[in-house]
Amino acid sequence: VCIVGSGPAGFYTAQQLIKVFPVWVMLESISTLGPFSTSVHSGVFDIPAVDIYERLPVPFGLVRFGVAPDHPEVKNVINTFTQTARQSRCSFYGNVDVGTDVSVEELRQAYHAVVLSYGAEGNRTMGVPGEDLAGVHAAKDFVGWYNGLPSCRQLRPDLSSETAVILGQGNVALDVARVLLSPLDILKMTDITQPALEALAESQVRRVLIVGRRGPVQVACTVKEVREMVNLPNARPEMVGADFEGVAEALKDLPRPRKRLTELMLKTALEVPGEKEQQRRSEASHAWGFRFFRSPVEILADPERSRTAGIRLAVNRLEGSGEGARAVLTGEVEDVTCGLVISSIGYKSLPIDPSLPFDSRKAIVLNNMGRVQRAAGLYCSGWLKTGPTGVIATTMNNSFDTARSLVEDMDLGTLDVSVVKPGSQSVAALLEKRGVKPVTFSDWEKIDRVELSRGEAVGKPREKLSVTDHNGHRQEMAL
CATH class of the missing domain: 3.40.50.720 (NAD(P)-binding Rossmann-like Domain)
Structure with missing residues (x-):
């Protein structure tokens, strides 16, 4: 064989x-x-x-x-x-x-x-205008870059902007967010490649938004990865409280792993932290957050149309509930200024x-x-x-x-x-x-x-x- x-x-x-x-x-x-x-x-x-x-x-x-x-x-x-x-x-x-x-x-x-x-x-494509601009990368390629995959060693991602947007809310998306925001002292003790380590040492990325088309109850990551983000040194969570409306009431019907994950996100988003945690967050120079009910519409270019300057997101609402809920466009859009967009919507x-x-x-x-x-x-x-x-x-x-x-x-x-x-x-x-x-x-x-x-x-x-x-x-x- x-x-x-x-x-x-x-x-x-x-x-x-x-x-x-x-x-x-x-x-x-x-x-x-x-x-x-x-x-x-x-x-x-x-x-x-x-x-x-x-x-x-x-x-x-x-x-x-x-x-x-x-x-x-x-x-x-x-x-x-x-x-x-x-x-x-x-x-x-x-x-x-x-x-x-x-x-x-x-x-x-x-x-x-x-x-x-x-x-x-292969990479699944977003199918939106501007996804071929400089500053837009597939998560598979970005992960390959910091892990030493031969085909990705020439990637050279531009980390000079303050905000990065990751599309997709699976574990790979959280891995990318964690690597972008982790203190260098932590990364130095791993097998991350030296070129990636040097690039991250110069990185200006201070804020990472992790965007998904559906809500907190449908998020694709696991509780371990979210806990790592919550406890990430020198990084504070920034959630939108309105994204969690009605989620507490839905908890009782969720299977145990999903319930634990949702409870952790609810606590992170809505509970007032203790004094020690409040101090930690206030001193953190980096931030991250989930953004729910959003889908990419267009990658926005700079005036020279040479590279990424932002992303336009459609605002969604859900039809149905639980795992089967469907994202439906509301007609509203919002623009987010960013210089780095990483698409983590799946391999093929x-x-x-x-x-x-x-x-x-x-x-x-x-x-x-x-x-x-x-x-x-x-x-x-x-x-x-x-x-x-x-x-x-x-x-x-x-x-x-x-x-x-x-x-x-x-x-x-x-x-x-x-x-x-x-x-x-x-x-x-x-x-x-x-x-x-x-x-x-x-x-x-x-x-x-x-x-x-x-x-x-x-x-x-x-x-x-x-x-x-x-x-x-x-x-x-x-x-």
């Missing part, structure tokens, strides 16, 4: 396959050598192998490039992925761009099964091969329990399968489900494993012919040791190496 993508979906799929394969081989060996009869050498079965291909030279996907630098505990899952990668039946091939260096069809020829787990690297998957049955509206590969439609032996897991929803645990469960679908197909014989397939052997020959040098997991571990060493030298957990492309990678490997 080969897996395309080495983020959580790819590694969890690999982990589950490696876990169940030995049992499957043992059961099959009981009955006249089963489907492995053609691959028996000297009476010994070929043990199924799992190969992981990754476009970047380094593994772990959004765990490395998407998790906020000040959330190191979330990255502990890398330890589990490393154990999987070190298994004798698992191989990692980084620096291989499936769809460019090797096609999906070539992988299908080389393997009994191919699992697409390459995630969501992209098709890497024209033959894939791809739903461009939902941005997923059409599938049934991970089985790609009309493509025997082709599977998908993670956000490519479900859309960009949930946390790492959600991805784990849906990846395990895909692995179970694959093994079930082997059991039923709908996935034909009776023919010998060359696997990585034939792919390696293709890549060599095309001048592509894969990065093995032991190569990555060398990079890992260098990054840890560089971080230790400056008092950080890690200082990431910058890698750009095949050639850029080889320069880093020489190091």
Whole structure:
């Protein structure tokens, strides 16, 4: 089996396959050598192998490039992925761009099964005038910039304005707000990249507004992230009391996690803080706040029309209640002066091969329990399968489900494993012919040791190496 993508979906799929394969081989060996009869050498079965291909030279996907630098505990899952990668039946091939260096069809020829787990690297667009102005960034790119994603290292966000507006109220939006407002002493102790740290040291951003089209009861973030904002050193919350009208009455009908989150926002917005907290807020030089019932209409340009000067927001009202409430335009608008707009309205998957049955509206590969439609032996897991929803645990469960679908197909014989397939052997020959040098997991571990060493030298957990492309990678490997 080969897996395309080495983020959580790819590694969890690999982990589950490696876990169940030995049992499957043992059961099959009981009955006249089963489907492995053609691959028996000297009476010994070929043990199924799992190969992981990754476009970047380094593994772990959004765990490395998407998790906020000040959330190191979330990255502990890398330890589990490393154990999987070190298994004798698992191989990692980084620096291989499936769809460019090797096609999906070539992988299908080389393997009994191919699992697409390459995630969501596209950005959902706002669809409003001015979103291509300088000063407007997708949250995915901004997060990639401070996390060292190679494609985002040239971003150079302009942090010279006092106010930044973030569109969207999910956890990623709060991560971005926290990084923009966190004291430098906190960020210096994380694995944030040095160029981002230097840019944030010069930042003039003092106020961040986190804008959503619906109300407090529909906000998409979790209580942990809101609590971090409330307790952020040198930053005070600035809410609009009117946004919370009727919210206290709705509390009794909310499920417990949503109730805790809403209670925290209510308390932050409406309760008079104690003396100590009042003093802390009065001394804070930075501020943040949710702005509810607002949708972007237009990004406003400066007089030269060269960069962002503000944003025009439509004022909404809600129809319905709870999770199903719908934002409806009132006809009113308001303008907010700002020099930085970050759109955090969602990621989307992209098709890497024209033959894939791809739903461009939902941005997923059409599938049934991970089985790609009309493509025997082709599977998908993670956000490519479900859309960009949930946390790492959600991805784990849906990846395990895909692995179970694959093994079930082997059991039923709908996935034909009776023919010998060359696997990585034939792919390696293709890549060599095309001048592509894969990065093995032991190569990555060398990079890992260098990054840890560089971080230790400056008092950080890690200082990431910058890698750009095949050639850029080889320069880093020489190091």
